[in-house]
Amino acid sequence: MRVLTRVAVPAALILALSACSAPQQAEAERPLRAALTTPTDVDLKWRDERAAVAGHVLEFATAARGPYTVLQYLDRQVTTYRHPDLMPRTTFYYRLRTYRGPASRPVHVDLPAGGWTAEEENADHDWLPARTLPGHQGARHALPAGAPTDLRAVVKDANGILFTWTDNSADEDGFLLEIRRQSGAAYEPLAVLDPDINSTGLVTLPEEKHASYRIRAFTLGERSNVVHLTTGE
Template structure:
């Protein structure tokens, strides 16, 4: 899940650095990693994936990985700052677009005195498949609207938890993104990353998500970029 993935990325965080600027390290196909300070790196890439729903950014500290997801970004974002890193450490980065259609939106308002319904479904937070016999299916690569999830429903399970269910129509998805837009937010952003063939999951809500709209996206990945490399410097101070 994306929150756990981002938390894992923060394990590599160190102290903030000063603002010494160094040359970018280019990779073929446009991905670059710039050392903005001894412990801050910014990535840049061209907006060259027409029709993409967004991009996934990931990093590793060894040439062959394993890679850790940093985030799923909006479609036209072309930079990402990775701050406060471990000093004197190699970092390898790559980005890839993702594609796919979304379900309809559901609006959820979690009351502060919401009853605890966990006894009725103790496994409600766990991502799981849900059978829908006879459902029509399609490939995201061929027909994104027909392959998009349908029937998204939300049920408040606790004062800080929501269960989502939907119907999966895709035959070639790499996974699903649960996307949220808190009240007053300008756009949807991913809040959970799920495996393929999933039709139910739970979300432990943040305070700003107690009144929000949600949707689910079946997605497939595009081609990986080449790898951009940068090494952090000595810890400042």
């Protein structure tokens, strides 16, 4: 069972991402570029060395005016992306949007070996949904957003983790649950959460049983240029 959708984008964030027209947005430091590397595979490249930028949201559309769909939230060290197996003879439009904001201190989690028992598989898992818990609102800051604090990870079973934290931000567009896997060198976004959330559960994949996690309060920033190309046969 895979309850928490990975890098799922709530409807409120999709509306926020599409609220401003491209001409009103400043371009990123390095323009977005696209190449058709096979008739139905698109490779995207960009560069943004601004220290305050925590990452980018990659979006695509099949019409010049949208609507745009979020492909992925990407950490700042990621500067390439392949969009594979696309519809043939279709024009695709791409753009990036920056996100900024502070992250909490990480917590390390080691889950026991094995999977769910039959009893755990059929349990309610009422701890999984993202929610706002009373008593987890900290001192609210204006700009920049305050980093989440008191991040705690409670092991619920062999596959499940419950995260809670204190929300110290008054202006966030949402929160990112980020992971650094045991074999990984950097953190990467794992799930996107609505503003004011301070608790969420996670059902882990096998490679996530031994990992470090953190929470980032983020705000959305400027968009890049728009690139487009048409797939082949």
